[in-house]
Amino acid sequence: MNVTSPAFVAGLAADAEAAGISGFVAAAVINHDSRILFVRRNPGDYLGGLWEIPSGTVETGESILDALHRETAEETGLTIDQVTGYMGHFDYQNSRGGTTRQFNFAVTVEKTEPVVLTEHDAHQWALPTELPEVSDAVRTLIAP
Template sequence: MTSPFADPSFTPGLLHDARQAGVTRFVVAAVITDGDRVLLLRRPADDFMPGLWELPSGKVEPGEEFDKALRRETEEETGLTIDQIIAYLGQFDYTSRSGALTRQLTFEVTVERTAPLTLTEHDDHAWANRADLPSVSDAVRELITR
């Protein structure tokens, strides 16, 4: 499979669409699977959106390329190393805690290994069946159950 980043128009297209929508911040998210199950992380009780289950994800730093941010954030949050970025699954927008219009770009990836996990920002993880997901946002549910 070819990474969406192999297409030279992919990133400029994402940036153009975001500017048109007034997006000021990007987050990248990884859909990591183990068989039929998808990896979800739970936000801690003292964080923004406490208790919500989400994909490994994080903010793209100014000047950082999306694929580099995806690899960095996945490793920082889980200790897992992305092997391949397989597909772009879609996006959704939300307002961050700071009030910034944020766009989450979600990618299907493979990892070198699925264990052990090292959580640094979340208080739990689950390998969830897509048909029986815990408390995830509607946007995440839609992206991972297509």
């Protein structure tokens, strides 16, 4: 399965729309030396203090993969080198009370440092067996 093919990505969106989900988020699972990059939500934000993988909203007219690249760069300053796999999705209630589907992709980045945060207050590289305080959905996604 080619997870970067337009047909595969369009199918993800079509399946979500068929399920009545209109909010889409693209997320990057960035793995380096067996550790995964996590970023912490600012204390005043929705779900403040929670650790998450870099992710963000798919804008109108943007593909899920385009959003993955853009959001990873915006939130971490890192540039995706390669999308290596699709890790599945999970749905959650967003701050407006609607349902959002988060599409999760395994990626490699051109360089792992420096991590430049614009929307979070901290970052860490953690082993899958030593996760920070993440949501149950992220824990299930990452857990070995």
